Amino acid sequence: QSKTINIGREMPTKTETNLSATVSATFGAEIDLNYSPLTSLEIAALAKVLELSPPEKLHLTCCGLGDTELKILSKFFSQIPEVWITGNNLHGNGIQTVVNTLHQAPTCKLERLDLSYCSLDASDGPWIARCMQYVKKLRLHGMKSDTLPVIAAN
Numbered sequence: 001q002s003k004t005i006n007i008g009r010e011m012p013t014k015t016e017t018n019l020s021a022t023v024s025a026t027f028g029a030e031i032d033l034n035y036s037p038l039t040s041l042e043i044a045a046l047a048k049v050l051e052l053s054p055p056e057k058l059h060l061t062c063c064g065l066g067d068t069e070l071k072i073l074s075k076f077f078s079q080i081p082e083v084w085i086t087g088n089n090l091h092g093n094g095i096q097t098v099v100n101t102l103h104q105a106p107t108c109k110l111e112r113l114d115l116s117y118c119s120l121d122a123s124d125g126p127w128i129a130r131c132m133q134y135v136k137k138l139r140l141h142g143m144k145s146d147t148l149p150v151i152a153a154n
Contacts, residue, residue: 030057034084037064043072050076061114062087070097078105078134082112086139090118095127102134110134116141 031049038046038060050058050073058080065073065088074097077083090098095115102108113135120128120143132138 029055030059031055032057032059033063034059034061035063038069043069047072047076050079054079056080057082057084059084060088061085064088065090065094067093067097070094074098074101077113078102078108078110081109083110084114086114086116086118088118090115091120091124094118095120095124095131099127099130099134102131108134112137112139114139116143118142 031046033046054076058077060073061084063069063085065085070085070088070090077098078101085098088094095118098113102110113131115128115131116139120140128138128140
């Protein structure tokens with residue numbers, strides 16, 4: 001039986017220990033950390049949890065993820081059917097990290113990926129096109145209008 005774990009604004013004093021204990025207590029759960037800026041300790045704890053028991057859904061909307069955090073977490077995305085990383089800055093290296101990680105995974109369970117409002121633009125178009133090879137549904141709300149022709153051309 002799946003449970004939803006919602007750790008957000010109502011828990012402003014998360015620590016590595018309570019995050020890890022709370023999340024790892026449920027196997028197959030939805031991990032929802034939306035609107036919770038994550039510290040490096042929390043990223044490390046989340047990575048440990050994802051390694052031990054990947055959830056069915058991982059929602060990390062507006063968590064302040066950048067290149068460093070994506071390098072740590074994206075290696076687990078291929079094991080999770082649904083990942084939302086909406087509202088994080090993926091322009092440049094961020095989207096490349098996600099795509100390269102999916103490409104290197106021996107098997108990919110990722111079906112739905114939400115990259116809405118991630119500061120993506122035309123220069124990210126080729127990476128977005130490559131990302132579409134690995135997922136069934138890719139959400140891209142809030143992109144700049146010049147990005148779509150570049151994606152289509154790739």
